[in-house]
Amino acid sequence: MEAYENKPLLVKGKIRKHKLISNNYGEMVIEAPQIAKRAKPGQFVMLSRWQIKNLLLKRPFSFYQINPQEGRFTILYKIVGKGTEILSNSKIGDEIELIGPCGNGFLLPKEANRIALVARGIGIATLLPLAQEASNRGIEIYSFLSAREKSLLLGRDSLESLSFHTFYTTDDGSKGRKGKVTYFLEELLKENKVNFEAVYTCGSKRLAQHIQELQQKFHFFSYVSLEERMGCGIGACKGCVIRTCHGYQRVCKEGPVFPLEEVMFYER
Numbered sequence: 620m621e622a623y624e625n626k627p628l629l630v631k632g633k634i635r636k637h638k639l640i641s642n643n644y645g646e647m648v649i650e651a652p653q654i655a656k657r658a659k660p661g662q663f664v665m666l667s668r669w670q671i672k673n674l675l676l677k678r679p680f681s682f683y684q685i686n687p688q689e690g691r692f693t694i695l696y697k698i699v700g701k702g703t704e705i706l707s708n709s710k711i712g713d714e715i716e717l718i719g720p721c722g723n724g725f726l727l728p729k730e731a732n733r734i735a736l737v738a739r740g741i742g743i744a745t746l747l748p749l750a751q752e753a754s755n756r757g758i759e760i761y762s763f764l765s766a767r768e769k770s771l772l773l774g775r776d777s778l779e780s781l782s783f784h785t786f787y788t789t790d791d792g793s794k795g796r797k798g799k800v801t802y803f804l805e806e807l808l809k810e811n812k813v814n815f816e817a818v819y820t821c822g823s824k825r826l827a828q829h830i831q832e833l834q835q836k837f838h839f840f841s842y843v844s845l846e847e848r849m850g851c852g853i854g855a856c857k858g859c860v861i862r863t864c865h866g867y868q869r870v871c872k873e874g875p876v877f878p879l880e881e882v883m884f885y886e887r
C-alpha cells in the first residue's frame with residue numbers, strides 16, 4: 620500500500636443516500652470529495668450532524684465504502700446513543716460536519732497472495748474497503764464473519780462477493796456454525812491447509828484476543844482495528860489511549876489499526 624500524508628481536513632459534507640437497516644442500523648452515503656479522494660481502508664471520519672449545544676463531540680465512523688471518483692463514501696452505523704440516534708433521523712440533502720480522513724489505515728503487504736478477514740458484527744464496516752482493495756489486487760480473501768444472529772451479519776453479501784471463501788458463525792446457530800468465529804480459522808491453520816500473509820480483525824476485543832492466542836501458536840502477521848471512545852479524533856486530547864508493548868498509544872492517531880501482537884489487552 621502506498622504511503623500517504625495523514626492530515627485530516629475539516630469540511631462540510633452532504634448526505635446523498637440514507638437507509639435504515641432494521642431498527643438498530645443505518646447506511647449513509649456522504650458526499651465530501653476532499654475526504655473521499657484521500658480516504659484509505661481502515662481510516663475513519665469524525666462526524667457531527669448536530670449543534671454543539673445539543674451534543675458536544677463529533678463521533679468516529681469507519682469508511683465502509685469509498686468512491687473517490689464520485690467524491691462519496693459510505694458509513695454503516697449502529698444506533699447506540701444520542702449521536703447515532705440523531706444520525707438515524709437524517710434526511711437526504713442534510714449537511715454534516717466532518718474531520719477526516721483520520722488515523723492510519725491497513726497495511727496490505729506488497730507480496731500478499733492470500734489474506735483472512737475476521738469480523739464480528741459492525742466490525743465488518745472497516746474491513747469491507749480492505750477486501751475491495753485486496754480483490755482489486757487479485758489477492759485471495761478468506762472471510763470469517765460472526766454475529767449474534769443471521770440478520771446481524773451485515774454487509775455479508777458484499778463481502779462474500781469479494782471473497783474466495785466465507786465462513787459464518789452465529790451465537791444462536793441461525794447461519795453457519797454456532798460458537799466461536801475463530802473455530803474455522805483455527806481448523807485451517809491447524810491442518811496447514813492454507814497460509815495467510817496477514818489476518819485482519821475488527822469488532823470485538825475478545826475475538827482479537829483469540830486471534831492473538833492463535834498467532835502465538837501458528838505465527839502469522841495480524842492487524843487489529845480498535846475502537847475506543849474519542850474526544851478529538853486527531854491526537855490532541857489523549858482520551859483514546861490504549862496500552863501497547865511500545866507504551867500508551869492513541870487509537871485516533873497511531874491507530875486505529877495496530878499490529879495485533881503489540882496490543883496489550885490485559886495488564887501484564
Ligand SMILES: Cc1cc2nc3c(=O)[nH]c(=O)nc-3n(C[C@H](O)[C@H](O)[C@H](O)COP(=O)(O)OP(=O)(O)OC[C@H]3O[C@@H](n4cnc5c(N)ncnc54)[C@H](O)[C@@H]3O)c2cc1C
Pocket residue numbers: 663678679680681682694695696697698699700701702703704741744745845846847848849875
Ligand atoms: C475508529 C472508530 C471507528 C468506528 N467505526 C464505527 C462504524 O463504522 N460504525 C459504527 O456503528 N460505530 C463505529 N464506531 C463506534 C461509534 O463511534 C460509536 O458507536 C458512537 O460514537 C456512539 O455515539 P452515540 O452518541 O450514539 O453514543 P454515546 O451516547 O456516545 O454512547 C452510547 C453507548 O455506547 C458506548 N460507546 C460509545 N462509543 C464507543 C466506542 N467507540 N467503543 C465502545 N463503546 C462505545 C458508550 O460507552 C455508551 O455505553 C467507531 C469507533 C471508532 C473509535
Ligand code: FES
Pocket residue numbers: 848849850851852853854855856857858859860869870871872
Ligand atoms: S481522541 Fe483525542 S487523542 Fe484520540
